[in-house]
Amino acid sequence: MIKLVDVEKTYFSKAGDIAALKKTNIEVKEGEIFGIIGLSGAGKSTLIRCINMLEVPTGGQVFVDGQELTAMNEGQLRKARQNIGMIFQHFNLLASRTVFDNIAFPLEIQGMPKEKIAERVRELLDLVQLTDRADYYPSQLSGGQKQRVGIARALASNPKVLLSDEATSALDPQTTKSILQLLRDINKRLNLTIVMITHQMEVVKEICDRVAVIENGVIIEEGSMYKVFTEPQEETTKEFVKTVNDIKIPPMVDTESMKQTYFPGARLLVNLTFLDSGESGEGKEKSAGADQPMVSALIKKFGVDVNIISGKVDYLKDTPYGTLLVEIMGDEKGIADSVQYAKEAGVKLEVIGYVG
């Protein structure tokens, strides 16, 4: 549905040229929710704005729905953009227009007859559950409601693609969840392709099918959200994953004297991640499900004792995964064999250290 081929963007200025986007290649499939995550200044806005040519790339080609946008003149581009909706961090609503008139705006520009506009706006209000706010002005709405208006306006001309530029960054966590839920809902219902940029891993984890990590204008990592989340390769990606998946060691565990090698009487602190058995990932062996009685297997097979310190079950979009922080107690060989066994069984095991 979307294809970027060697897309580049350099901003030229007297103070010096900034290569905001270096040869970038991305392919987004129809109906997919594709996330682009990066720190401030990484090039996210530049990248997403190149998709609808709000920023004209200084090199490369942009294809959307089979058409090359980089080869179009202004008139052709205006028409092609009707197929690409966009929502923004600060909503960009017209303050002097009601909710109804904000949503109607792009349709008026297209020259749609009045009665048809009214019909379409009513449909859209229903879709974003704002029917009772049609006559309100933006200043009378909450942030979440404003973004719902933004979404309705972006969908007015039935686009196949929706670009989301940090659409939830100005919202509180609860409202963020409800907007993400709405985006998931319209993605499914309308088979809408969504590309979203964000600096929040929480957002990616909640709704994306695939994700690309951008740093200094370069895509440094890309893959299924599940894979990037559970097996991050690059340092920046690991940092992003940590923001939502950090291991919290309770104060009762004495980490001051933690060592990375065994000593007599030591307990090995490990974090076990149980991935859903159904998710095989890209070229990945079937992994152990959260239902696998791993802990009791270790106790029986290797004569160790396992003490569960904490645990939780979370979701990556719809896929459950569980984490358990445990201490393995036993002799040096028993502990080493347990670690080996768990790894071979496909459980992701992170060794934290030996504590006394």
Ligand SMILES: Nc1ncnc2c1ncn2[C@@H]1O[C@H](COP(=O)(O)OP(=O)(O)OP(=O)(O)O)[C@@H](O)[C@H]1O
């Ligand atoms: N219009 C412009 N003129 C000159 N430089 C620009 C312009 N827009 C962006 N830049 C520069 O390009 C680089 C990438 O910026 P961009 O806004 O794409 O990053 P970002 O990842 O979206 O950051 P943020 O999350 O802070 O918005 C930055 O160094 C920025 O200063």
